[in-house]
Amino acid sequence: MSDNILEIKGLTKLYPGVVALDHVDLSVRRGEVHAIVGENGAGKSTLIKSITGAIVPDEGVIRFDGKEYTHLEPKLSSDAGIGVIYQEFNLVPGLTVAENVFMGNYAGNGVTVDFKTMRKRAEETMDKVGVRIPADKMVSELTVGHQQIVEIMRSLVKEIKLLIMDEPTAPLTANEVEQLFKIVNTLRGQGITIIYISHRMEEIFELADRVSVMRDGTYITTLDVDKTNIKELIQYMVGRELRDEYPQRNTPIGGELLRAEHLSGNGVEDISFTLHKGEILGFAGLLGCGRTETIELLYGAKKRTGGKVFLNGKEINVRNTTEAMKLGLGLVPEDRKRTGAFLNMTIVWNTGISCIKKKLVKGLGVVDTRKERALAEEYVKKLRTKTPSVDQWVANLSGGNQQKVVVAKMLATDADILIFDEPTRGIDVGAKQEMYQLIRQLVDEGKSVILISSEMGEVMGLSDRIVVLYEGRQMGVLEREAFSQEKILSLASGVTT
Known part of the structure; x- marks a missing residue:
């Protein structure tokens, strides 16, 4: 079995007037936290949507867990063991935690729903990540951080092999970010591969094993996190060296x-x-x-x-x-x-x-x-x-x-x-x-x-x-x-x- 769970070769996606992906090559190792960084418009979201089957690329192949695809569809991607958490959650506020976790995959005999089994399995899934949220609680009553955990649980009940997290900490408080980091490390310890997208450089250096850089729809490089630094990453991302981060005042303050x-x-x-x-x-x-x-x-x-x-x-x-x-x-x-x-x-x-x-x-x-x-x-x-x-x-x-x-x-x-x-x-x-x-x-x-x-x-x-x-x-x-x-x-x- 290959050391890489995911290999992308020549992936290309064109939109009118825009080359969103330009013959991208990328590999992700089994069991690692692999960060992907780049400016807005670098192609990160298009790449993720290609992997999850949300869009169909124009060229290239995707090899996942030993199987090769010219393109994936959402169900095929999910069945293969790929889960994704987008920036905007896909939960139903009027349903419970357990109902959201098993949405579209309810336990039962096809006629009736076995709520007791659903609650039990939801609690077992929470135990995997060391978090406990009342399974009968309505999602509308949860904090943003707990809603995100419910999204993670929805992927875990499907026995995923790869979890993609797109800007997961953007809406979270400091305490919720700390809890999320613990979950990511727990999942890595269980052998689940994670692709982690974030604009926050400090998160990359705290969580990731390797980091890949994209710019203007192209793949630039992949680096070991412990062998690079923020300044080098930013230079790869923007194609230039940034000046002092906060520009100095040039004029006096008035009345x-x-x-x-x-x-x-x-x-x-x-x-x-x-x-x-x-x-x-x-x-x-x-x-x-x-x-x-x-x-x-x-x-x-x-x-x-x-x-x-x-x-x-x-x-x-x-x-x-x-x-x-x-x-x-x-x-x-x-x-x-x-x-x-x-x-x-x-x-x-x-x-x-x-x-x-x-x-x-x-x-x-x-x-x-x-x-x-x-x-x-x-x-x-x-x-x-x-x-x-x-x-x-x-x-x-x-x-x-x-x-x-x-x-x-x-x-x-x-x-x-x-x-x-x-x-x-x-x-x-x-x-x-x-x-x-x-x-x-x-x-x-x-x-x-x-x-x-x-x-x-x-x-x-x-x-x-x-x-x-x-x-x-x-x-x-x-x-x-x-x-x-x-x-x-x-x-x-x-x-x-």
């Missing part, structure tokens, strides 16, 4: 632009801060601390129950997001897929929708399509968005390029105060670097930025001051010279001394 006094409502209470011209004001805190909720009050997405907001020294009462945009506030929301972009519309449509009345309407309320297209092309060029054309649907872009469209939609409004809520979540290191450069460029041009980020290095590396929240309350505002990870984490945990 006060915005002041919030004792903001309350939407789960937060008594939040006060100021924002100066040309400043980056960071918001830090643990998941659920109230960062986004505070911004929703400021932006008019939620109603204030108390407090005041002043813009250029004049009190304002922002009642909705339309008024916020008219006053010069722009927002890149936390969830680009649900609230940031219109995925099933084009780049042209997305870019112009927020400024259509201000910039694009001519006589009788008719949209000037030439201006609309020129605006989209301007921001595609400015933000270096990778796309065959501005007529491309946003859903067909990579995560990083989707984020650029959301940013373009905000910038097109000519906002003076730019709010970035988790701007680099789910995007690769190269796209992150571009986002950091863009934010720095905007403040150098005189814009002011409010930055919410769960990444400690990011919020410390970019911000001039940081507001730290804990359970909806403000714990402190730190000047740059006072930044330290220990101080921020202490305040974010409710410790003031």
Whole structure:
């Protein structure tokens, strides 16, 4: 039997105007954790979908566990012993844990379902990974971390040989990430091979045995994790050496632009801060601390129950997001897929929708399509968005390029105060670097930025001051010279001394 459980030869997939996979060769050894990294658009998702049978490649072969296929289908892939956990879960909230684990494969006689057997087998599967979740509990009542474990269990009951995990830690808290790592190591100890995709470099070095790099649809190299480093990986991923991760300030900070006094409502209470011209004001805190909720009050997405907001020294009462945009506030929301972009519309449509009345309407309320297209092309060029054309649907872009469209939609409004809520979540290191450069460029041009980020290095590396929240309350505002990870984490945990 070959040492490799998976061998891919010459795999190619073409889409109109895009070579998603270009004669990719890749091998994965039995029982290893094999990481795959690359910028958004590198071909990782297309590769995974080819292995799981979600798409049919145009050329190449896939050899799995000694059998060769020109292409796989979802059932054939599953029956062969391949399981996959995508970023977006495929669970039914109204069913129990056991029912979700055995969905489509219920225990019984074909007429009735044997719930007792299902619960028992679900509990036995949980024992394999050292986790216990009540089998009768509704999935809708589970945390995101436990929902992910249910997804893993769905694969394990099928006696899988290879488990593919696509950005598994993106929605998880720190404690849930730690639990997931334990499960991955347990599965590896049981001889299950794991393909692990993540943008988080520290995870690769903690979990993986080997790592393969992809770039622009091509396979670049495979390295032993203990013989490489983050800098080398990034160079392979982007094809160039990145400059300093967080660009330095080139212009001075100006006078006060915005002041919030004792903001309350939407789960937060008594939040006060100021924002100066040309400043980056960071918001830090643990998941659920109230960062986004505070911004929703400021932006008019939620109603204030108390407090005041002043813009250029004049009190304002922002009642909705339309008024916020008219006053010069722009927002890149936390969830680009649900609230940031219109995925099933084009780049042209997305870019112009927020400024259509201000910039694009001519006589009788008719949209000037030439201006609309020129605006989209301007921001595609400015933000270096990778796309065959501005007529491309946003859903067909990579995560990083989707984020650029959301940013373009905000910038097109000519906002003076730019709010970035988790701007680099789910995007690769190269796209992150571009986002950091863009934010720095905007403040150098005189814009002011409010930055919410769960990444400690990011919020410390970019911000001039940081507001730290804990359970909806403000714990402190730190000047740059006072930044330290220990101080921020202490305040974010409710410790003031």
